[in-house]
Amino acid sequence: MNAPVRSTCPYCGVGCGVEARQTEAGLYEITGDKRHPANFGRLCVKGAALGETLAPDGRLLYPEINGERVEWDTALAYTAQRLRTIVDEFGPQAVAFYASGQLLTEDYYAANKLMKGFIGSANIDTNSRLCMSSAVVGYKRAFGADAVPCSYEDLEQTDLAVLVGSNAAWAHPVLYQRLVQAKKLRPQMKVVVIDPRRTATCDIADLHLALRPGSDAGLFVGLLNYLHLQQPLAAEQFDGQAEALKLAAVWPLTKCADFCQLEADAVQTFWQWFAEADRAVTLYTMGINQSSSGSDKCNAIINAHLACGKLARAGCGPFSLTGQPNAMGGREVGGLANQLACHMNFEPADIARLGQFWGSERIAETPGLMAVELFGAIGRGEVKAVWIMGTNPVVSLPDALCVEQALAKCPLVIVSDVALQTDTGRYANVRFPALAWGEKNGTVTNSERRISRQRSFLPAPGEARADWWIVSQIAQRLGYSEAFSWRHPQEIFCEHAALSGYENHGSRAFDISGLANLSREQYDALEPVRWPVTSEGEPVFKSWRVSGKFQLVPVEPDLPQAVADRCYPLILNTGRIRDQWHTMTRTGGVARLMQHINMPFLEIHPDDAQRYGIQDAGLVRIASRLGGMVARAQVSLNQQAGSVFAPMHWSQQFARKGQTNSLVAGVCDPHSGQPESKQTAVRVQRWQPAWQGEIFARDKVTFAQDVQWWRQASPGVQHFLCAADSACVAWLETLTAGRGWQLQTACGDEQFYHLLAWREGELQLAFYAGKSWPQINNGAVLAAFENGSLTPAERHLLLAGKAPGAVNDTGKTICSCFGVGEKTILAAIATGCQSVTMLGEKLQCGTNCGSCIPELRALLTKTAD
Template sequence: MNRTECTTSTTCPYCGVGCGVEAKVEQRELIAVSGDRHHPANAGRLCVKGSALHETTGHEGRLLRPRVKGRDVSWDSALDEVAGRFTRLIEEHGPDSVAFYLSGQILTEDYYVANKLMKGFIGSANVDTNSRLCMSSAVAAQKRAFGSDSVPACYEDLELADLVVLVGSNAAWAHPILYQRLARARERRPGMKVVVLDPRRTATCDLADRHLALKPGSDGYLFNGLLTYLADRNALDQTYIERHCEGFDEALAAAREQCPDIATTAALCGLPAAELEWLYQRFAATERSLTLYSQGINQSSSGTDKANAIINCHLATGRVGKPGASPFSLTGQPNAMGGREVGGLANQLAAHMDFANPDHLDAVRTFWQAPRLAQNEGLKAVDLFRAVEAGDVKAVWIIGTNPAFSLPDAARVRRALERCELVVVSDCVADTDTTRLADILLPATTWAEKNGTVTNSERRISRQRSLLPPPGEARHDWQILCDVATRMGFGEAFAYRHPAEIFREHAALSGFRNNGSRDFDISALAQLSQAQYDALAPIQWPVTDRCPEGTARLFGDGGFYTPSGRARLLPVWARPPATPCRMDELVLNTGRVRDQWHSMTRTARSPRLLEHCDEPYVEIHAQDASRRGIANGDLVRLHAREQSYIGRARISDGQRPGSLFAPMHWNDRYTAAGCVDALVAPVTDPVSGQPESKQSPVRLEVVEQHWRGLLLSLEPIDALPCDYWSRASLPRGERYRLAGFTAVEDWRVWLEAWLPAGNDRIELLDSRNRHYRAASFRDGRLQWVFIGACDGELPSHGWLGDQLGKTLDAGERARLLAGRPCNGEAADQGAIVCACLQVGEKRILKALGEKTHSVESLGRELGCGTNCGSCIPELKALIGEKRG
């Protein structure tokens, strides 16, 4: 048989590291992925999510046809409806009555067309992006300090630094390939020091010489104190300050007034003074100092000031854009930076130009030939959806994101969309929290089908190449936007036939009237042929005639983009979180888990990505748990804003007393009450508009369960009539964890009301009605198995899940209800620690009991930790526990 096979180089669609991927396609199916050894971001390594990409590209659950009011329609009908209704609303209420909301997961070419249409031809700047939720404070701080949204560092600096400070960054889970790159650098250079600043002890702390568990939200005080310390110890680079900076005296005066000495700063941060002094001494003495910061800094009501406090310390010591020495913002999404390049934020123009600059307005208007160009900034994300709720924005087009789940005060966002006159959603997934609220649904392509570019955290542009044909009637986002633009009368400006044409225009605009006045310039790529575009190798901007091979670092010799050409140090007055906790409240921190991504529409398709963590949880310090009568594994409820979240309690001394952590990923498709962003207040940074997602006051209580259950089903179950449930994919079928807060009077009657009936059923019920087990067969094959209990432990799901779809004899059926495998079948290996190679905790502990006492020896024996390395911190923790 002739089997068509090819391997394509593309880019991973997850975090901002921007790893290169080699994708193997056979007969129009993605069958394997591996890291691209030639891509400079990852040199062949992939994290567990990237390694599982080929497991996530099936068509199940895809949106395949346009829909209007729930009915499948033709593309012409859907596009006519979108264009006609947008046009009418603009004519009746003006261009600011409509808006776009975009995503850091669409491609730069998609972003470019959306911004050109809204800002250039509709004439409104009401186009924002979910990157507002993760990167906008870093953007604002860089623009205030450098005069531009410029990241001065590159990944090579991880190998060159002598001191690496990670602030509000659990890189081991959120940016695992960079974390492993740092770990390997430290192995080669044992003198390198690594410090983690985080209220919570995370997997990243495994690498650290010191973990400073500072008070939530106190980072600004810490870096103000550092600036004071550097000045008092004569550790400043006076020459650099005099030649390349302005505002130093004002910045130091503010820092000194608030944080005059270590003792004061330590008290504000909730840290021992000796720990703080150790860090300050190392920073003062170490020329090659790299500060990596991420959402723990950005997602704050003072995130911009916190980032500027970090940048102040680097500018004051001349450590910007030099090998191994820079402030370095780590991006959350794969194309957050690409979106910023084309003006994806409501307060930006394309090509890093600004509304406040008349020359920039004229340049964009002239280049696009767009007489209606918006003249003022638009509404940032939180304000945008407030305007939707108020009726000021009457139509919103949401592309590639799920704001009804991910925005703070998510319940209010849902109410706003329910009231909105027109909600258009372009997505690849049919059923999300947001698609359920759409009037018009447009089927879009996803990662394996898209063709274009993305930009990672180090300004590196990489190609994302199409691997598979679009399923059903799905179209690329840029094509959909162009078709609507044409119907609105703007066809001549949107007559693109290939993403290469869009990229060339984007590159040409970056160089238009630039002459070195703007940081973003890729004008040397403006003449690429389609073949050259298809073959484009990863490259860091700026890319100009003077630097055609790209630019690794910026500002090493000064030359900033402020009017004076000098970097600005900003006076920062650090402040605590905007919403203080009451006596009965705790501080909630939200974030990612290792093996999941955003709302799980992609990662939940892979059963092995759910083995490490398959349901929502709440991490709690033992003191806080004890006061509330909470034991490890209990269900607990968080309350805030008349909303609740239910998760499994994890007692951890890695939490500060008074603080909690809950993952952001679970939503209405995967659990009963897991939308944690419903608890987050819509409080934003006044400069960037970024929400405060890391310091939300919540109340915590234990949930009294009357019974717990485990259901494994060959077919998905849509309605689960119980108080708590969570679902996860299996290689065959689905797994559900269930709980009820009241008694089930008759287990059989209750199950028959909602589980599919087979033609053969077995059951086991104890005399006290406290334990019930049942299984259903259709044509001899196991259809589902349910185990419910009012006390005791439930069996492991692993072996039970393997039985789904099988024909079982009488002995095997008895073992099924007992929950025990027969001799010779796979034993339960416990919770999965290494998702890449499916190695569980019980196997690891057994090996450790047989004298295996290092990560390396575990890797040789079991394979764990030898692929992406994300599980290494947990392996080390198990080794430590075994040693006692």
């Protein structure tokens, strides 16, 4: 093997270090970087599977205009001319950029500089608006700056870890495993999980508060009151103190317990633990932020830490976990529409400072449109051009149909992306092929403010280019050559670092001016470093407010705007699953990452399932006032009665009707603009189709309009789960007609229908359907596609969905890291493996990222009953 290239994982905000090694076969093996302080070598299953995402299949390789391949010069000149015409005719507010936490800091900086500094509009926002903007507001109101006051080491030094609105075991698995290990080493540490659902994160919880959905603020406002009663705050200790305490005083224990629908004793226990712990850290993410009152919830948490001094010392603090690899970097460069670069604001002094540094007289002077309102403005025709970079808003934004309609009407839609087929890309007039992970070169910043390098180790496929390069080329064609003359990302990084320290002198939290003079070699060798990085070193955490004091923000707890009623009696919660990422553009193509959960599901309490006639593993239709989707039911006591849960990952590339955000309304927090994606009123209905099954095909499959389908990643074949109300025979006849295939079928009393299609001894198609999901050996079917001709007896076995050879059916995948299935685990338990440790020793399951350990324990418990 060649020497490894050290880089950073492109998934969640933990920011794990990785090493990429090229094997003798020319493939790349990805392992954890043992020297990186975020993960010390540990990776989750998604990170460990990065090497399986590097194939060029499905990549956008060349620039396009209206679907036709063109030369780069043509695409760039056309785009610049269209943008210039729109700005000249309608003004800079008619142009918008929509960026992504998947961009590198250098890409982000270039885009923000062009839009806010030279086009002269602040209409650049980012998909980080959907996950972290409420946390930004919370920090800025309390501290005067978007400065996260915590580090990962705090999890290992705390006495009390509170996880609220966070299924970290699945969404931030490496960080969660650090917490697991810390608790193992220090058993006296207490862990509290606050979540309406019982998730995998509850596996180590000493206390699980399954509160009423969206009621978190009541719990923490009550905690503030409790803390003040236990030890009164000194007068004028914080700005806003009197009003905050006044509002909190009317939230005693009984009122809080009633509001949160919790037992008073459980609430009392939590409050007492928080008050008595010498050190406490609260980790929060989407369950807090994605709310119509998310900013207030963040401040309710911060208020509690301020009130008892659990801040700015080891093992303490309010810790917002970012969802994307560079959500923090985007915040640093000004990627949100309501901020300027390097933590500067829309204030005269900051505007002048930025104009002087950039040499521009066109600095945006007022905040721009935030994500949801931005696409609303596109739909109304107020924004005439939008450039979407590295994200898929048709899937990720709420009210997805309105987003599609807006893009369909927009005169100029520019998309920079790595994928040839995305839901958003269908609406593009111009498409730019961007670099993907492994090809990019730059920096990212993780949840604990640690800047790490993403280094390239792959050549650019086709004519793909770096996002910063594409932006700079457009800027030059718009007439701004001098300000965008970079030749390497190191030059952009050093400019960004210099700006962070420009006229700063400690007045702004973000300062990396100590890195502004890095040479190309020093930049290439940069080790992970936490900001601030100044000549004076890292200062003591302080308030950056004018008064110099932290602020207690008055919070009046509020419930979600979504309310269940007779027509829509359930509240839908949305979120992530363990093995998939965002809209599955990368992870959806990896076969082993689809084995754990292979289609959208709806988790529902048994009482609700009985009320609506829903069976476990049966199909259900879910509808809100805005749209609908189809999913597989998962009946579980982990879910509260009256609420349901569905994952947010499936796009129209992976399911005909699997978009969760087609149901969600664009209701936003008034301060942060973050949508309330966690609570939507819905109804559910049992769907018993005429048939449901699986199809495997060597070539493209065209489905009838009434067939619901869910694409599966399988090597060498097209593979789908599918179901429909109409008989499957007519559709299959159309699919196989005129191909010269030899067909073999089996059916019985309208209960099942199986079909195999061959040509010259080579399997072309395999279809299995029944009234319920057919039980087939997928490994056997895939092997038949790969291995060629079979004997007549083997074909009959395959027609029945059984293995013609020695292909074992290991059952549903539990451990994706090592591909260990449920049947294999149950067999090991039956032979004497009676603990997670013993299963790990025998099968390796649970020994890498640890995400499957809760399911291993559940299987051990089930077999013991």
